[in-house]
Amino acid sequence: MYPLKKALEILEKTPLCNSCLGRQFALLGMGSNNPSRGHALKLVLTMTAAYTLRENPDEAIRILKILATNGMFQPATETLQKEGIELKEETKTCYICSGLMTKKKEIAEKIVSALKNYDYRSFLIGCHVPPSLTEKDDELKASHQIDTGESVKAEFNREVGKLVSAITGKTVDFKNPDVVAVINLENLEVTVNSNPIYIAGRYLKHVRGIPQTRWPCRACKGEGCPRCNGTGKMYTESIEELVLTPILEETGGDEGKFHGAGREDIDARMLGTGRPFIVEIKNPKKRNIDLQQLQEKINTHAQGKVEVHSLHF
Structure with a gap:
């Protein structure tokens, strides 16, 4: 057979x-x-x-x-x-993985530890396989004309994903996971990438003289100079900064982007129902946040200059 x-x-x-x-x-x-x-x-x-x-x-x-x-x-x-046959003591290791494939549980636990500071419902596992390991596996398949196998990467991602799911109770999502954990199989270091979250709402601008987004200094291009008092900005604050700062604090994100639906002049106010906006938070650690509390935090931080309402994901 x-x-x-x-x-x-x-x-x-x-x-x-x-x-x-x-x-x-x-x-x-x-x-x-x-x-x-x-x-x-x-x-x-x-x-x-x-x-x-x-x-x-x-x-x-x-x-x-x-x-x-x-x-x-x-x-x-x-x-x-x-049968009375004793073999000479000879320690051998697997030609392809050198024992790495026996460390799946250890790797899964390492990934779970790396994910403990993140809010997530779904995840995906990825891995960087040492080229030497892949080459050995491919050479074996080629030399024995094997077309019934799979790659090391496919096995690791699947089996470690099952273990992480069993430990955490979270689900694997291949299309749109909250977080992606990538294990480097050479040094067993884990990198976590948290997919962005988007928060939309409307803002009102009650005072004049505030730009919608951060405006780099024309003289130094944002580097900081005497003209801008070292701030790197034409204006000390912007709607973008007033809104993003509390959101980044709340989500633990690395950075954020503010997108307004159009813009008003710097010396104009924005009243009525306000202007729609959406913010993108990159690599957030917290995803399950109370938007009502966040709204209050933003409005307190803005000190009446800017007000947001109707926040939603």
Whole structure:
């Protein structure tokens, strides 16, 4: 049968852990995982060899030795020991991952720790795979003409995603996740990217002389100079700054962008129902915020110069 024959052919030349062996047959059969596939292949090969010990002992022992060494498979080692065959102590590691695939739980816990400061309902896992690891996996597939496998990246993202979901109770979202956690498999460092949030509303401008957005100094282009008293701005404050500052404090975002639906002159007021606006907050840590409290915080911060209302996501 193809999987068994191919698995033995691979292990004859290359030491592989259960995950890296099973991954070569990932497209065969659903409802399982690569470690289970790899273990199952090694177990059936061990059982078959054990069954043929009496009929063809030399071939059976040869296969068991391959499984015990390159397969790093304890049942094969114990089967040999039962036959009075002791192997030399030889520590082997997986040719492709060097043991990395056994650290999925550790990596998942590391990601969960990195996510603890973020509000999120959904997430997605990504990873940076060392080129050497990918090259070894691709070379193995090419040399053994394997077209039933998947990539290391696909396995890691899926399986670690399942573990993170089980630990946190959050759901994986492939289209529009709240946060994306990327693990560098070379140094196991985690980077979290929180997708932007958008808050819309209307603003009123009760005083004249305030621009809608930050206006860089014409002389220094925002660098700071005597003309602008080192502020880098033509005007000391703007609607953008008065509105964004409290929002960034509340969400823990890295930066924000203010977009108004049109604009009024600097020396004009904006009364009536106000002008529609929307703000984009990049990499927010808090997403579940009370917009009524935020509205009050913005209006208090603006000290009557600017007022916002009707905030909504």
